[in-house]
Amino acid sequence: MAGSSLLALLDDIATILDDVSVMTKVAAKKTAGVLGDDLALNAQQVTGVNADRELPVVWAVAKGSAWNKAILVPSALAISALTPWLVTPLLMLGGLYLCYEGVEKLAHKFLHSEAEDEAHHAELTHALEDPSVDLVALEKDKIKGAVRTDFILSAEIIVISLGVVASAPFMTRVMALVGVGIIMTVGVYGLVAGIVKLDDAGLFLTRRTGDSGWARFQRGLGTGLLKGAPYLMKFLSVAGTVAMFLVGGGIIAHGISALHHGIEGLAHHAGEVSVIGGLLGGLTSALANIVVGLVAGAVALLLVLAVQRVMKRGGKAGASNTNG
Structure with missing residues (x-):
């Protein structure tokens, strides 16, 4: 009897783990848009940090990311258990934010002048060259900014994952969200660490000496890494933006029944x-979701800009009245 009970228990555990594995994979695919953007953003966060401090900075941000998920995962589970009706609105909100962020990135060159970008770059360069600047404080500010960015992206990942596993048993939801959190943290920051050290690896290989075929191969590989690293960053940024529209638009379309059925029909x-x-058929569905994402993101961006303009006018009017 005890033996059969143990076997039944093991079978139940195996079934749960199988469900968790499947749902974790689905959730990971759903968060691809955030993942691509997460990689690009976090790799850019260490720009301007001394080479010997790049990995410690990545490690510090990774620890902050782990704490973010330690807060977000229980919060998401509490929402799914106590107010499950909130899952769909939060999922839609997360999808809309993805689309807004994507459109804002596309519109960056129109919203921010080249002079602003060059001034920011010059400020970083000056900070690194000026001995009076506290580099420790600068590094801490970068880490804090990266952790704040990670919190937003992690929230999107957890909400999207929660939408995938919302109807699963509670323990399956727990294990799937924890699994996604661990995989995303280790995966993203492991890749970020590798990306930020590509140029160092390339420089090391280009300095290999000797006339053997192996030495020439290493120097050629090093040169290729040095030349390819900037293109890799650009690719990650572009791929992440496209995936943001694809995933965000898909979430929004899925939440609007008529739109979802229309895309399915196409x-x-x-x-x-x-x-x-x-x-x-697959391309049609993907392109339709991207179009939905672009339109939703553009509407969200216009609303945000309109609100900002109204608030600025209100602030100016208030200042004028005070001076008067």
């Missing part, structure tokens, strides 16, 4: 094309 018709129907 994809179904495209899928009926002979030979390339499967590929065409």
Whole structure:
């Protein structure tokens, strides 16, 4: 009897772990948009940090990210247990924020002048060269800023993951969200550490001496890493932005029944094309979600800009009345 009970328990555990594994994979795919942007943003956060301090800074931000998820995961589980009706609105809000962030990135060159970007870069360069500047304080500010950015991105990841596992049993939700949190933290910051050290690795390889084929190969590889690192950063940024529209638009479309069914209908018709129907159907669905994401993000950005303009006018009017 005890033996059969133990076997039944092990079978239940195996079933739960299998469910967790499947849902964790689905949740990880759903958060691809945030992940790509997370990589690019966090790799950029260590720009301007001395080379020997890059990894300690990444480690400090990774620890902050772990604390963020330690706060967010229980909060998400509490919401799903006590107020499950909030999951869909939060998911939609997270999707809208993804789209807004993507459009804001696209509109950056119109919203911020080159002079502003150059001034920011010059400020960082001056800080590194000026011996009177407290580099420890500068580093701490960078870490705090990166952890704040991570909190927003982590919240998006957890909310999207929660939407995937919302209907699962409570323990499955717990294990899936914890699994996603661990995988995303270790994966993102492990990759960030590798990315920020690509140039150092390339420089090390270019200094290899010798005339052997192996030495020449290492120098060639080092040169390739030095030249390719900036392009990798650009690729991550572009891929992350596209994925933000794809994932965010998909979340919004899924939450609006008529829109969701309309996209499904388009994809179904495209899928009926002979030979390339499967590929065409998938592309149609993806492009439709991207368009939804672009439109939603543009509307959100316009609203934010309108609110900011009204607040500035109100502030100026208040200052005028005070002076008068």
